[in-house]
Amino acid sequence: MPENANQTSSEIDTERTDGPRDVPRALIALIEEEGLKVGDRLPPELDLVRRLGFGRSTIRETLKTWESMGVVSRNKGAGTRLIAEISQNTLRVALTIKHEAESLLRMQQVRGPLEIEAVRIATRQATPEQRKLINARAAELMAVFEAGEDWRPADHRFHNAIHEATGNPLFRQFIEQIQKAFHDIYETPFGKAHLGQETIPLHRPLADAIIAGDEDKAAELTQTIIDMVCVETQKISEEHDG
Known part of the structure; x- marks a missing residue:
């Protein structure tokens, strides 16, 4: 049985203590680690929760912000895909202004x-x-x-x-x-x-x-x-x- 199979929704939504502002940095680090490029699909939300240690609601809000910024596209069937290059510096500038x-x-x-x-x-x-x-x-x-x-x-x-x-x-x-x-x-x-x-x-x-x-x-x-x-x-x- 997978390690997270018995997690409840409340456990999944538990936030890391470093806060939601660190979610973009963590996501970018994962993207770079995976070598994801424009057009590639990001891991599913539950996988991101497990790997990054942030609550699902916080990760979802970050992805919604990225979608509004034109960084990702989100589709229930196709998942979340990168549609623009992203880095710590470009994201910091974009998020600050937004x-x-x-x-x-x-x-x-x-x-x-x-x-x-x-x-x-x-x-x-x-x-x-x-x-x-x-x-x-x-x-x-x-x-x-x-x-x-x-x-x-x-x-x-x-x-x-x-x-x-x-x-x-x-x-x-x-x-x-x-x-x-x-x-x-x-x-x-x-x-x-x-x-x-x-x-x-x-x-x-x-x-x-x-x-x-x-x-x-x-x-x-x-x-x-x-x-x-x-x-x-x-x-x-x-x-x-x-």
Whole structure:
């Protein structure tokens, strides 16, 4: 009787302690060891579980990711076949970009509605002093941007001024927590420290709309800024996939 014949599904799904991030490396090592080439079929999932020591669900998720990246094709009858050359280096770059894109897009999905609501409330409720501060922060941001300097700290101060004008500290707290969750993993998304740079010129009219009390215009500009970052993120991911 084969060694694994009496394994239960729970035993098969037991994860190795080194975690799912090591599954791609383990799979590549197996591919290289077996000398598999484009067009060759990978061992069945249960065989991979036995040989690599990872849970079946984790291996399956990795193979699904590879399929979406165009590394393998998966067919119930034909199994999993390599359709592109793969190495530790090429996989690391591809996975990094894919995961960063997915993480950033998810963050924007949560952050976007909060930012828009914060802008609406700030436009309605900001005091004259707060409007002056928003104007000053916008001027600072544009000056730094036009000087070709690092505009991120000024951008952060600009948005903080808007959040403070809502009178509700939870906006700033929640948005900063969302951003921190992303940047704890990716300090510079896609290796680009200034992702979203094309949106900076829109911050001046955004400030003007808030100062003028034009709530709909301010919300529209905020949505445009968020959409532009998402489009840029998706474009980078698709360009790499191509």
